[in-house]
Amino acid sequence: MSEKKDLLYTKKSVFERCDKKERQKMTDYAEGYRYWLDKVKTEREATREIDKMLRAAGFVDYDGKKKLAAGDRVIVNNRGKNLFAVVIGSSDVAENGVRICASHIDSPRLDMKPMPLFETDGIGYFKTHYYGGIRKYQWATIPLALHGVVAKKDGTTVEVSIGEDIVDPRFCISDLLPHLGREQGAKPLDKAFTGEGLNVIVCTSPELDDEGKPEKEDAVKIKVMRYLNEKYGIDEEDFLSAELCAVPAGTTVEIGLDRWLLGGYGHDDRVCAYSSLTALLENADSPKNTIIVTFADKEETGSDGPTGMQGILLSDIIDKIARDAGADPAVVRAHSSCLSADVTAAFDPNYPDVFEKRNASLIHCGVGLAKYTGSGGKYGTNDATAEFVAHVRKIFDEAGVVWQMAELGKVDAGGGGTVAKYISKMNIDTIDLGVPVMSMHAPFEMISKADLYEAHKAFSAFCAY
Numbered sequence: 001m002s003e004k005k006d007l008l009y010t011k012k013s014v015f016e017r018c019d020k021k022e023r024q025k026m027t028d029y030a031e032g033y034r035y036w037l038d039k040v041k042t043e044r045e046a047t048r049e050i051d052k053m054l055r056a057a058g059f060v061d062y063d064g065k066k067k068l069a070a071g072d073r074v075i076v077n078n079r080g081k082n083l084f085a086v087v088i089g090s091s092d093v094a095e096n097g098v099r100i101c102a103s104h105i106d107s108p109r110l111d112m113k114p115m116p117l118f119e120t121d122g123i124g125y126f127k128t129h130y131y132g133g134i135r136k137y138q139w140a141t142i143p144l145a146l147h148g149v150v151a152k153k154d155g156t157t158v159e160v161s162i163g164e165d166i167v168d169p170r171f172c173i174s175d176l177l178p179h180l181g182r183e184q185g186a187k188p189l190d191k192a193f194t195g196e197g198l199n200v201i202v203c204t205s206p207e208l209d210d211e212g213k214p215e216k217e218d219a220v221k222i223k224v225m226r227y228l229n230e231k232y233g234i235d236e237e238d239f240l241s242a243e244l245c246a247v248p249a250g251t252t253v254e255i256g257l258d259r260w261l262l263g264g265y266g267h268d269d270r271v272c273a274y275s276s277l278t279a280l281l282e283n284a285d286s287p288k289n290t291i292i293v294t295f296a297d298k299e300e301t302g303s304d305g306p307t308g309m310q311g312i313l314l315s316d317i318i319d320k321i322a323r324d325a326g327a328d329p330a331v332v333r334a335h336s337s338c339l340s341a342d343v344t345a346a347f348d349p350n351y352p353d354v355f356e357k358r359n360a361s362l363i364h365c366g367v368g369l370a371k372y373t374g375s376g377g378k379y380g381t382n383d384a385t386a387e388f389v390a391h392v393r394k395i396f397d398e399a400g401v402v403w404q405m406a407e408l409g410k411v412d413a414g415g416g417g418t419v420a421k422y423i424s425k426m427n428i429d430t431i432d433l434g435v436p437v438m439s440m441h442a443p444f445e446m447i448s449k450a451d452l453y454e455a456h457k458a459f460s461a462f463c464a465y
Helices: 020-037 045-056 221-231 238-240 267-282 313-324 329-334 386-397 421-423 449-464
Strands: 074-076 080-086 099-102 107-120 123-131 145-151 157-164 202-203 242-248 253-255 260-264 290-297 338-339 368-370 403-405 429-434 447-449
Touching: 020 260, 020 267, 020 449, 045 074, 045 080, 045 145, 045 267, 045 290, 074 313, 080 313, 099 267, 099 313, 099 421, 099 449, 107 221, 107 238, 123 242, 123 329, 145 238, 202 221, 238 242, 260 449, 267 290, 267 338, 267 429, 267 449, 290 313, 290 329, 290 368, 313 329, 338 386, 338 421, 338 449, 368 386, 368 449, 386 429, 386 449, 421 429, 429 449, 447 449
Parallel strands: 099 290, 099 338, 338 429, 368 403
Antiparallel strands: 074 080, 080 290, 107 123, 107 242, 123 202, 145 157, 145 242, 253 260, 260 447, 368 429
16 A cells, blocks of 8 residues: 555655756756747747758758658758658557657747838838737837848848847837826726737938938838838838738846746747757657657647648648558557647746646746646647546656646636647647746746756657657
8 A cells, every 4th residue: 555645746846856967957958948049039030940950960851752761850841931850760650650749939929011111200110910819018118129031023032130139229119108198007908008009110210312301201211111122122012022020129038046047038839849859859860759840830820821730731741651651641640649849837926816726837847748728618629638648647757857737727717729639630649748938928938947958858758758
């Protein structure tokens, strides 16, 4: 019979469970992630940097023609906004299926409208359409940078980045001074700021004519376009085929005197993209299992479109792997398993009323495993089977992963979804696993270095098991 102490479960932090040497690994690993995150503020930038890391490890482009065999390392780069990395293992995929880690690389931001530039009362603005779930007030009065691409009719694409270099100008959305903000302050928080009011200041001085006087019409707009034309060779009509967005300017920083938190933009979900990528690279040499790591676009807006996880490309890749191995794709999918690599909400003691603490993830207590997400009565979720949860528990415990169960707040407080429900539709056992995040979807999110490292260990153990 088990002793009393064995019958009860107690959640412990890494400071209780890990020695000094292991904690040093956590801080060392976080340094690589910290500097990587600053380079990947859009899904295109993330795809590019992931592609570089994969190629440095011997991965090559896959055109769909070559028969895949054990040891192959291939990249399927989908429109420069979504990427699949595949390693073919030595085991029989008909018997063992494939291991899938599915992260996304888009984050909430402010997209520019197709015709964004306008001028009023001597100020030039860009009109925006926010992307994903944001709290609008958080985007005012912070330094912003402009990122994206402009596709021109001649077939060329120009990459734009203004606001990240130390000598660059920044951009900003204004807010009312408190002396005049009484009416605004009386409104509900989600009504005090409107989507149409999130106009980004881009210029406040006019273009001057040959006599040193302001142009008679559109003087500020002309100045903006002259700058962009000289720097990038674009005109206003080119905005019609552009993907430009405003994101927080600046770098990822350490939070607290102890430096155990990382604060920055885009932890959701690039923290899981990075940790699953490094796990793949760790298991790429002579792997037993066939591994697919996905870096998806459009998760924050529903995973639609050809670069989102509702697309068929993952299914096509699995079908190709199966056929090359002489296996039935349906059988391979049935024997496959997936970690939906997405962040979860960390318990915040400043706002305890929206969390159910016993089932919430705590900071520094490891990577969070979520049996289900969704909202209310589990609407919009994949709900992993008990058997699959037990299987994943076994993998993590045998590998010494520090992990915890996670839930996205109280039952009626809200909720959210991930790509898990789309992958599980393929008859693939799927469960959510990710790093707990404080201030999720804010321009400045916070994570634990310890939880980040445990995510890497968890993905690596799953790929290797």
